[in-house]
Amino acid sequence: MESESESEKANLFPLREVPTAPGIIGYVNVPINTSDVRAFKKEMGKLMDDSLGVSERLDEFLGTSIYSYEDLTAILRSLFNTEEREMIRQAGMREWERQNPQSTPGDQKWPSQDPRWNAQTEEGRRNMIDMRNIIIQGIREAVPRGQNLSKVFGECQGKEETPTEWLERLRKSLQVYSGTNPDSPVGEVLLKTQFVAKSWEDIQKKLEKI
Structure with missing residues (x-):
């Protein structure tokens, strides 16, 4: 980079x-x-x-x-x-x-x-x-448009949810609500952005340092 x-x-x-x-x-x-x-x-x-x-x-x-x-x-x-x-x-x-x-x-x-x-x-x-x-x-x-994408952006990590579980839920939501392949270039960026932005605060700080 x-x-x-x-x-x-x-x-x-x-x-x-x-x-x-x-x-x-x-x-x-x-x-x-x-x-x-x-x-x-x-x-x-x-x-x-x-x-x-x-x-x-x-x-x-x-x-x-x-x-x-x-x-x-x-x-x-x-x-x-x-x-x-x-x-x-x-x-x-x-x-x-x-x-x-x-x-x-x-x-x-x-x-x-x-x-x-x-x-x-x-x-x-x-x-x-x-x-x-x-x-x-x-x-x-570049970014898929549609009403259902707002459902993906509205997702947040659950308090008892591990990072792995949170990521998997995001992947499923992205595919179900927007029809976007999570492994596509668009999907990867959307996942990365939402995973960091909507994680619990202590995890978010650690992720932002990576």
């Missing part, structure tokens, strides 16, 4: 359209202050609490600039933990393939390694824009 200091060191240089001559549009790198990203994180909200709101706020924060694979990856590392990033990626790729069944596979639109897209070509810029949009869509769809 990346440390905060590593993500803070990332240099972000998204592209912006600028007129280079009458009737001619060029693309130049305009640095983003990484402190702005850190400040935005405080205002962004939590993915688990409001995925739709988080997606809208990040969409607005990114604006119309074109971000490289490296820039987008650095921003995601600053804003989300490892489990959340995997949830977002899986949801984004799934939604892309649902909307574009005959197009490029999702794992090529959001590759796991830097594809070195060329920002000076139309194809390269299109790939960057598509990945940015897939990220926003992935955030929007």
Whole structure:
């Protein structure tokens, strides 16, 4: 897992359209202050609490600039933990393939390694824009929505319940009420979040130190 200091060191240089001559549009790198990203994180909200709101706020924060694979990856590392990033990626790729069944596979639109897209070509810029949009869509769809999910979030550890029993009850509730697989990336993050947040106070303090 990346440390905060590593993500803070990332240099972000998204592209912006600028007129280079009458009737001619060029693309130049305009640095983003990484402190702005850190400040935005405080205002962004939590993915688990409001995925739709988080997606809208990040969409607005990114604006119309074109971000490289490296820039987008650095921003995601600053804003989300490892489990959340995997949830977002899986949801984004799934939604892309649902909307574009005959197009490029999702794992090529959001590759796991830097594809070195060329920002000076139309194809390269299109790939960057598509990945940015897939990220926003992935955030929007990352957390299952539905009335029954509130039943899972309302669960608390029983006073005489062991951590093992509590975790197993959470797993069953997640599957029964929301239809979410507890072993999926989404399920694992939901379980981890609820297990810590709704455990008895003395156990919660120990878990938060891990």
